[in-house]
């Protein structure tokens with residue numbers, strides 16, 4: 240496979256854009272080499288500027304649940320730009336989309352649309368602090384909630400410099416799937432914790448499912464302590480089910496953060512939940528949050544189109560069946576061959592985890608063999624499979640992926656593993 244055009248362009252772009260990328264997880268730093276310039280996507284496939292075609296399991300890092308350029312979204316986009324692009328005033332589609340979300344996610348009584356998942360988590364945390372009059376935020380090691388100071392204070396794979404010490408001092412860290420670690424912090428900081436923020440299925444320390452009892456206990460602790468429970472469903476919302484992970488677990492958070500799929504491919508974020516909390520937002524209340532492009536008609540129109548399509552339950556059934564097959568085949572093969580690799584999967588999110596033991600929290604994820612993953616990543620890329628360039632981050636497949644795509648991918652995965660462990 241030749242990547243000449245990509246490499247030539249990369250040597251130009253890195254002089255202008257740090258690391259050549261506008262978001263670091265796009266870079267190949269973790270696996271070595273240079274990111275590829277992608278220029279065309281259709282259904283389950285993506286093509287780079289050198290004309291190489293790949294089966295795409297990045298899915299734009301989550302949004303593309305129906306694959307690239309689904310016709311419902313393209314139609315919605317053309318039809319809205321005939322009338323307007325952005326207004327800076329209320330638009331009827333904001334009402335229609337808000338109504339739709341409140342219908343599919345019963346925990347959301349009121350919602351605010353913003354422009355990214357980061358913005359939604361940042362705003363939800365500020366709102367929780369304003370509502371409770373408390374400063375502390377509890378999150379989980381290995382959690383990712385966008386590039387906001389509060390949660391980048393986290394001890395995880397995305398830890399960053401530039402976070403003021405006093406911000407770090409307001410972030411408490413518990414262990415995922417370990418309710419004792421949460422209870423201890425609530426005991427130590429009684430009546431001081433404004434919010435707990437959690438991904439009900441974590442996607443940045445391999446794909447890790449929260450234990451049902453753990454989430455139930457978390458719900459109860461937050462309730463007992465008047466702490467706002469925030470489910471970060473930026474990645475899981477509309478991906479695992481129409482009603483998100485919370486629908487599958489049957490647990491209602493106080494606030495939910497959404498993004499990614501919600502915009503049908505256009506930039507979007509949203510946070511919503513209990514009306515009494517949401518009404519603390521200006522102009523009703525005293526918590527500020529604003530945005531020039533928030534709730535813009537293009538994102539609303541494309542979001543409505545994709546959610547409309549996702550109301551067909553066959554889509555989630557097919558994703559689960561395909562995922563089940565993919566996981567079973569892959570894990571049986573690794574077991575049979577005695578390879579220390581496993582697929583951790585929930586719905587259409589999965590990770591190829593180079594570890595001999597399953598991952599339940601961040602500490603477990605430290606044992607992932609990053610070097611072996613890097614080798615695997617490049618071997619499968621050369622055969623036409625595009626995975627996230629990270630040993631930890633979730634890969635996604637879509638409704639556009641066919642049985643044939645999965646079968647072909649499995650063959651490529653098996654060959655790569657045989658070469659690695661030969």
Ligand SMILES: Cc1ncc(COP(=O)(O)O)c(C=O)c1O
Nearest residue numbers: 355356357383384385473474498
């Ligand atoms: C769980 C979760 N929360 C928040 C974010 C941030 O979203 P965005 O990249 O749209 O700012 C992400 C992005 O990957 C995410 O996976």
